[in-house]
Amino acid sequence: MGSIYTESGRGMLPILKPPKLDLEELARVQRRVAEQVIEEDRLEKLETIAGCDISFAEGDRACAACVLLDYESLEVIKQKVVAVKLKFPYIPTFLAFRELEGMLRAIEGIDADVYMVGAHGRAHPRRAGLACHLGVTLDKPTLGVAKGRLCGTAEEPPRRRGAYTLLKDGGETIGAVLRVLPGSRPIYVSVGHKLSLGKAIEIALGTARDHRLPEPLRVAHQLATREMRSKRFKSCAQSW
C-alpha cells in the first residue's frame, strides 16, 4: 500500500496523487469512483469491524486512527494510530482528497470484515463520499457514518432507538437518518461499498451502545485525539 494508484476491479484508479486543486478534474475522479461502488451485500463474514477516523491539529498536522473490534463483544482487538500530514485543504464534497491517504496509512496491517468511516458514503452530491473512496480502493465493504448532513433531504426520525427515515436526493435514496439515542440528534448512515443500505443501518445500530456514535468510530476518534494531544505527537516537529 502507500501507492498513489490503487488496484481495484477494473484496473488502476487515480484516487490519489498529491491532488491538484482542480475541482473539475477531481469531480471527474469522484464520478469514476461512484460508478464502481457496489450497493449489494458482499460480506464474506461479519466477525470484525474497523473504525477509521482522523483528528486535526494545527495546520496540516493530524492523527489518523484505525481500531479493529470484535463485532459481537465490541472488544478492541487491534489498533493503530499514525501522525500524518494533510496535503489538501478541506473543501465540502472533496473530503476524500484530504483524508483518504492518511486513513489508508492507519488501516495498513488491519484487515476487517467491514470498515466504518467517520464521513459520508453515497450520501454525497456525486455519490462518492470518503467511505466510497475507501471501499473502492480497498475493495472491501465500507459504510459511512456522519454527524451532519452534506446533501439530500429527510424527515426527522422518531425519537426512538433504531428509528430512521430515508435520505433522498434527486429522487434517489442515498442514505438514512438514524436515531441511536432517544435524546440525541440522529446520525447519517450511507453505503460506502459492497453493502446494502439496510445492512449498513443494521451495522451502525448494532455497534452503537451508550453513545450517539457507534463504538468503532467513538473509539477510533478517542485514539486519534488522545494521540494528537500527546507529547510524542507535539514534540515531533515533522509528522509524516
Place this chain on the structure above:
DNA sequence: GCGACAG
C-alpha cells in the same frame, strides 16, 4: 444573488 456545506 443568497444560503448550505461530511471533517
Place this chain on the structure above:
DNA sequence: ATCTTGTCGC
C-alpha cells in the same frame, strides 16, 4: 475538525 466544564433546559 478544534478550543473546553459545568450547567441550563426538556
